Amino acid sequence: MPAAAGPGAHLRPDHLAAGRVVRQLRLGGTVRLGLSISAQSARRDHWWASLMVLLRREPELAARLVVEIAGEPTLPDLESVRDFCLQLQLCGCRVAIKHFGGDSGNLAAAKVCRPDIIKLDPVFIRRAREDRFGRELLEEMLALCGSFAPSIVVDGIEREEDIRMALDAGAEWLQGCGIPAGAPLHEGTLARGPGGRA
Numbered sequence: 001m002p003a004a005a006g007p008g009a010h011l012r013p014d015h016l017a018a019g020r021v022v023r024q025l026r027l028g029g030t031v032r033l034g035l036s037i038s039a040q041s042a043r044r045d046h047w048w049a050s051l052m053v054l055l056r057r058e059p060e061l062a063a064r065l066v067v068e069i070a071g072e073p074t075l076p077d078l079e080s081v082r083d084f085c086l087q088l089q090l091c092g093c094r095v096a097i098k099h100f101g102g103d104s105g106n107l108a109a110a111k112v113c114r115p116d117i118i119k120l121d122p123v124f125i126r127r128a129r130e131d132r133f134g135r136e137l138l139e140e141m142l143a144l145c146g147s148f149a150p151s152i153v154v155d156g157i158e159r160e161e162d163i164r165m166a167l168d169a170g171a172e173w174l175q176g177c178g179i180p181a182g183a184p185l186h187e188g189t190l191a192r193g194p195g196g197r198a
Contacts, residue, residue, distance in 0.1 A: 012041060014037040014038060014041040015041075015047050015048075017035060017036075017037070018035055018037070018051060021033050021035045021065065022051070022054070022061060022065075025061045025064055025065060026061065030064075031064065032064045032065075032066070033064065033065060033066070034065075034066040034067075034068050034096070035065060035066070035067050035068065036068045036070065036098065037067060037068070037069060037070070038069075038070050039069055039070055039081070039109065042069050042080070042081045042084045042085070042113075043077070043080040043081065043083075043084055044080070044083060044084050044087060048084070052087055052088070052091050055088075055091040055092065055093065056090075056091050056092075059091070059092045062091045062092035062093045063092045063093075065093045065094070066093065066094045066095070066096050066116075066117065067088055067093055067094070067095050067096070068096040068097075068098045068117075068119070069081075069085075069095065069096070069097055069098065069109060069113065069115075070098045070099060078108065078112050081109070081112050081113060082112045082113065082114075085112070085113040085114065085115070086114075089116070094115075094116040094117060095113055095114075095115045095116055095117070096115055096116065096117035096118065096119055096153075097109050097110050097113060097115045097117070097118050097119065097149070098119045098155075099119065099121040099122075099155075100118045100119060100120050100121060100141075100145060101120060101121045101123070101124060101141055102121030102123060110145075110148040110149070111148070114148075114149075115148065115149045116149060116150060116151060117149055117150075117151045117152075117153060118145045118148055118149040118151070118152050118153070119152075119153040119155045119175065120138075120141055120142070120145065120152065120153065120154050120155055120156075121155065121156075122155050122156020122176070123156070124137060124138045124141055124154070124156075125138065125154055125155075125156045125157060125158075125162050125165065125166060125176075126156065128162075128165045128166075128169070129161065129162070129165070135165060135168075135169060138154070138165070138166070138169040139169045139170060142154070142169055142170050142171060143170070151172075151173055152171070152172070152173060153171075153173040153174065153175050154166040154169075154171040154173070154174050154175070155174075155175045155176060156175075156176050157174045157175060157176030157177075157178045157179050158176055158177055158178040159178045160178070162174075162176070162178055163178070163179065
């Protein structure tokens with residue numbers, strides 16, 4: 001694992017979480033994991049560059065890792081974010097944007113990162129429970145996201161009704177506490193979503 005630059009160096013929480021996730025990937029031969037980081041961490045500093053070297057040397061680990069970037073109202077330098085996402089993808093990782101539609105930073109993140117996965121903010125499934133407008137909004141968001149990423153996850157599934165509404169809206173991937181682990185939905189699609197335990 002990448003090490004701190006020296007005794008006085010401080011690792012950020014996202015660095016520490018990444019280290020733990022990679023160690024866990026090494027323990028489990030087939031487990032897939034998601035690593036959630038803030039948009040502010042999505043830049044290639046010395047520590048991330050070292051991790052990417054490790055992932056290039058061990059592509060079997062990279063193939064089982066999804067790096068989820070939280071959409072935030074203010075993104076850091078867009079060129080840095082683009083380079084960070086591209087380098088992760090070149091290592092073999094998948095990149096996801098979390099909470100899409102939940103704030104104004106998501107659209108920029110999706111355009112810049114060219115993610116493999118977009119996770120809709122749970123607010124959309126909650127609105128779909130309320131009325132027809134909410135259900136139509138969920139459909140429209142799924143269509144919009146399809147122009148940015150090949151895999152779209154409806155997050156926030158809490159009950160059986162949510163599963164039905166999401167599938168009716170055109171969802172293929174679902175995530176939330178209301179889905180039994182590994183439950184098949186249709187045509188081999190797994191309920192937990194393309195990121196495994198993301």
